[in-house]
Amino acid sequence: MTNSAVEFEEKMRIxxxxxxxxxxxxxxxxxxxxxxxxxxxxxxxxxALHRQVHGxxxxxxxxxxxxxxxxxxxxxxxLKGMVQNNSSADEQLTDQIQQRISALKIAxxxxxxxxxxxxxxxxxxxxxxxxxxxxxRLIFVVDDDExxxxxxxxxxxxxxxxxxxxxxxDTFRAAINKMPNAIVLIGVEFHEDxxxxxxxxxxIQKDREHxxxxxxISAYDNLNYRLGAVRVxxxxxFTKPINSSELIDHLDSITLQQEQESYRVLIVDDSSAVLGxxxxxxxxxxxxxxxxxxxxxxxxxxxxxxxDIILMDIYxxxxxGIELAKVIRQLNNFVSIPIVYLSSENDFNTQLEAxxxxxxxxxxxxxxxxxxxxxxxxxxxRTRLLRSFMVRDGLTSLFNHTSIxxxxxxxxxxxxxxxxxxxxxxxxxxxxxxxxxxxxxSAGDRVIKSMSRLLKQRLRGTxxxxxxxxxxxxxxxxxxxxxxxxxxxxxxxxxxxxxLHLSENEEFSVTFSCGIADxxxxxxxxxxxxAADKALYQAKKKGRNQVVINSDxxxxx
Amino acid sequence: xxEKLLRIxxxxxxxxxxxxxxxxxxxxxxFIVKACSSGxxAIQSAVEFEPQLILxxxxxxxxxxxxxxxxxREIPQIATxxxxxxxxxxxxxxxxxxxxxxxxxxxxxxxDPMTLTAEIEESxxxxxx
Numbered sequence: 001m002t003n004s005a006v007e008f009e010e011k012m013r014i015x016x017x018x019x020x021x022x023x024x025x026x027x028x029x030x031x032x033x034x035x036x037x038x039x040x041x042x043x044x045x046x047x048a049l050h051r052q053v054h055g056x057x058x059x060x061x062x063x064x065x066x067x068x069x070x071x072x073x074x075x076x077x078x079l080k081g082m083v084q085n086n087s088s089a090d091e092q093l094t095d096q097i098q099q100r101i102s103a104l105k106i107a108x109x110x111x112x113x114x115x116x117x118x119x120x121x122x123x124x125x126x127x128x129x130x131x132x133x134x135x136x137r138l139i140f141v142v143d144d145d146e147x148x149x150x151x152x153x154x155x156x157x158x159x160x161x162x163x164x165x166x167x168x169x170d171t172f173r174a175a176i177n178k179m180p181n182a183i184v185l186i187g188v189e190f191h192e193d194x195x196x197x198x199x200x201x202x203x204i205q206k207d208r209e210h211x212x213x214x215x216x217i218s219a220y221d222n223l224n225y226r227l228g229a230v231r232v233x234x235x236x237x238f239t240k241p242i243n244s245s246e247l248i249d250h251l252d253s254i255t256l257q258q259e260q261e262s263y264r265v266l267i268v269d270d271s272s273a274v275l276g277x278x279x280x281x282x283x284x285x286x287x288x289x290x291x292x293x294x295x296x297x298x299x300x301x302x303x304x305x306x307x308d309i310i311l312m313d314i315y316x317x318x319x320x321g322i323e324l325a326k327v328i329r330q331l332n333n334f335v336s337i338p339i340v341y342l343s344s345e346n347d348f349n350t351q352l353e354a355x356x357x358x359x360x361x362x363x364x365x366x367x368x369x370x371x372x373x374x375x376x377x378x379x380x381x382r383t384r385l386l387r388s389f390m391v392r393d394g395l396t397s398l399f400n401h402t403s404i405x406x407x408x409x410x411x412x413x414x415x416x417x418x419x420x421x422x423x424x425x426x427x428x429x430x431x432x433x434x435x436x437x438x439x440x441x442s443a444g445d446r447v448i449k450s451m452s453r454l455l456k457q458r459l460r461g462t463x464x465x466x467x468x469x470x471x472x473x474x475x476x477x478x479x480x481x482x483x484x485x486x487x488x489x490x491x492x493x494x495x496x497x498x499x500l501h502l503s504e505n506e507e508f509s510v511t512f513s514c515g516i517a518d519x520x521x522x523x524x525x526x527x528x529x530x531a532a533d534k535a536l537y538q539a540k541k542k543g544r545n546q547v548v549i550n551s552d553x554x555x556x557x
Numbered sequence: 558x559x560e561k562l563l564r565i566x567x568x569x570x571x572x573x574x575x576x577x578x579x580x581x582x583x584x585x586x587x588f589i590v591k592a593c594s595s596g597x598x599a600i601q602s603a604v605e606f607e608p609q610l611i612l613x614x615x616x617x618x619x620x621x622x623x624x625x626x627x628x629x630r631e632i633p634q635i636a637t638x639x640x641x642x643x644x645x646x647x648x649x650x651x652x653x654x655x656x657x658x659x660x661x662x663x664x665x666x667x668x669d670p671m672t673l674t675a676e677i678e679e680s681x682x683x684x685x686x
Contacts, residue, residue, distance in 0.1 A: 361561075
């Protein structure tokens with residue numbers, strides 16, 4: 001941990017301790033004033049008492065006594081009534097106030113043990129490292145219609161969910177108590193009772209601090225049922241026949257906390273000590289940092305590393321940070337990248353000049369580590385959001401055509417340099433036009449989304465997936481040769497062909513064809529993408545619903 | 558472009574709270590903070606300190622937050638400086654009332670010392686948008 005963070009925590013701990021030490025005296029004073037008011041009614045004392053309590057409301061939680069804030073707020077409300085009405089407390093009110101004062105005493109002791117714990121947690125890293133809040137993809141399907149339950153289990157399992165079916169409420173009840181992290185997909189009506197599903201969930205949720213995630217299924221779309229479902233924590237309500245695409249969408253939104261790539265920071269500084277320090281601070285916050293000591297080497301690093309943000313020193317030999325920023329801004333890919341200067345420059349005019357020439361902000365050294373992390377985080381978050389609008393496909397939020405091509409170029413260069421394998425796969429849904437013509441465009445869109453979802457779920461986080469065109473997808477598989485890539489995609493092909501899509505109450509299934517080429521046979525961006533395209537054509541010609549590898553480096557069919 | 562927030566005038570009568578907030582704003586936020594324990598003190602220090610932002614507790618003995626704001630607004634150099642209120646009363650209509658007095662935001666007490674800075678930065682950016 002950095003020095004100033006330690007220092008902050010140390011100071012914080014002293015303040016918390018001192019607050020905790022003074023607390024009994026404060027509560028004592030509250031009690032004294034209250035007792036005095038019992039003997040003699042006096043507006044000044046009442047106001048002083050009110051203020052003292054108000055102080056606790058506003059401070060308890062800040063110092064790690066959340067309970068204290070809550071009790072004090074209740075007490076404050078009771079006193080406020082007395083102040084406003086200029087009245088004395090009747091017996092009932094007196095009791096309530098006494099009770100709260102006793103509660104204050106307890107609250108002032110209770111939380112003390114975990115203060116230090118609370119305060120020690122570093123505020124930085126927690127926010128940045130992606131956490132899978134719900135790593136379990138376990139789903140309980142509860143329905144007394146055995147056939148329907150089985151069908152649901154099958155469909156969900158295609159999307160990588162682990163599913164267990166229950167036809168009896170008793171067995172389900174026992175299971176959920178053992179595994180409360182499972183997501184429950186439960187019918188509303190059962191043979192024994194029209195609302196059995198809702199009733200059993202009410203009972204299960206009753207004493208839970210973290211409610212069980214539950215989704216309701218019903219044959220009826222009626223407001224009473226829907227209300228009942230919402231009241232016991234139902235996050236969604238689906239009517240039969242279930243639109244499985246929407247169901248999966250909802251499940252994904254609950255479970256699939258999209259793993260965010262760590263922030264990529266490029267730092268340019270001619271002092272290796274300073275460079276190392278800033279890099280360490282950012283790395284500790286979970287970011288990926290690339291250090292560049294010589295400004296003249298920035299260009300080559302820039303293209304390959306593809307940073308989210310650039311931090312640079314202003315005064316460097318060979319060329320200044322200001323000049324460098326100007327050059328970077330002239331590159332098409334980096335017009336919008338945030339550039340932040342780190343400098344001991346305190347002069348406001350120089351700062352202004354620096355910013356007008358292409359920098360976005362100025363941080364004055366020495367920079368507090370918290371400030372550095374928060375400055376970088378804020379800017380990267382914003383830039384990424386903006387960029388996602390430009391590089392993502394609207395329907396699937398996969399990379400769009402332009403950006404997948406850009407990434408292919410970059411990854412080909414990187415893999416060639418590292419001498420690691422790379423495969424490029426082109427996927428095309430078979431007879432997609434017929435799907436649109438027969439079942440309508442919205443059914444077609446759902447097929448596209450299904451395809452995209454399946455790719456996201458079945459491929460690794462490092463694989464790059466794009467929507468190449470209408471029904472065409474492209475995947476870049478890092479560290480993977482063509483035969484291995486073919487194996488993975490073929491499994492996906494198999495699963496995809498068994499998915500049931502829904503249109504106007506009619507179910508249908510769809511297949512896809514795929515062509516794959518790898519870097520060992522086609523060593524540059526252009527040839528690898530042409531080769532994959534040719535293989536895809538071959539797959540279509542051979543009868544579709546299959547994966548074909550192009551290993552013919554001669555380039556003939 | 559948003560001017561960087563650096564100088565904050567902070568008015569709070571409760572010494573414990575004042576210290577925590579000051580520490581948090583200085584250490585986490587990297588701000589320069591002038592802390593005052595009363596409205597009177599704030600009115601005396603405001604011009605010389607040249608704050609970019611004023612952070613004002615609502616409930617103080619003597620001169621309360623809203624009154625302090627009114628008096629600060631009468632000082633020409635301070636009249637346009639944005640103000641954030643801090644209060645343990647967070648009823649929506651009260652917040653609205655404070656905003657009508659010209660506050661750019663209202664921060665609820667008890668605050669979390671770890672996120673106070675972020676809250677203030679956010680208000681500042683929002684104000685400057």
